[in-house]
Amino acid sequence: MDGRMDAMKLSEIAALVGGRLVGDADPLITGAAGLEEATASDLTFVIRQDYLPRLAASAAGAVIVAPGMSTDRPAIVREDPYAGFALFLQRFEAPEDRIFPPGVHPSAVIDPGARLGRDVRVGPFCVLGPDVRVGEGSYLGAHVVLGADVSVGRDCRLHSQVSVREGCRLGDRVMLHAGVRIGTDGFGFLPGPAGFSKIPQVGIAVLEDDVEIGSNSCVDRATTGRTVVGRGTKLDNMVQVGHNVRIGAHCVISGHTGIAGSCTIGNGVAIGGFVGIGDHLKVGDGARIGGKAGITRDVPAGATVFGTPAIDIKESFRL
Missing domain, CATH: 3.40.1390.10 (MurE/MurF, N-terminal domain)
Structure with missing residues (x-):
């Protein structure tokens, strides 16, 4: 090494x-x-x-x-x-002082209404909007942007160029790698004779305790209500989580996977890379989804599926 x-x-x-x-x-x-x-x-x-x-x-x-x-x-x-x-x-591991230098960098722009807990570190060119709350011991790398009324829990680590849009909530010990986007607008448009009109996305995104999300992944805000990533869940780089998705606790989701709007993913689910999951589907607790699978129907709890369209691995042995 x-x-x-x-x-x-x-x-x-x-x-x-x-x-x-x-x-x-x-x-x-x-x-x-x-x-x-x-x-x-x-x-x-x-x-x-x-x-x-x-x-x-x-x-x-x-x-x-x-x-x-x-x-x-x-x-x-x-x-x-x-x-x-x-x-x-x-x-x-590199000492955290080298990644997140102590203190608040003088180039950071922090609204007077923002509240920082003890031992918070804020890197160069960060922007913290009105009513932002950052919990004790959380560190923000360079160019992190927290929109109005964002809440960040204790002992979180937000690496460079992370953005968390207005109203979204992060629990304790959340780690977001470079370029993660939390709370961007969901993909909601209404077709009409003049083309597509935008459906307002007025909900929020919530990351529960101990979530870790890899670089350049996106978790969209809900149309109404909440998009939720459950406690202890880990997302790889370049994962797309659509509006109103609910992901359970302790799931692992590999890179280039896309989960369309309003899906429900159970607890302890493992999803391989390049998986596509259609909208409004349910994946049960403990399910396993192989890489490049295309999910077009609900996946039962404990099932192992792969392929496009995805089928149960036991069924494939009979084909």
């Missing part, structure tokens, strides 16, 4: 990630990398037995493996090696 840290003994890393050191060797580790990129000072990980030949060809100095895997490399053994590797990667 490009980033390096001060050298740590593998035994120290084992304690850090909750694993068990195997063998007598206790090498010094300064980095983390995948199997192909790893060098002799890097730690890597293997999650399946069929990856062991790739480990044998790797230059990695040490590896995290699951119980029952054998390797001649110095190793840490723990359940879910990937989770252990993720814990180790926290050592390499």
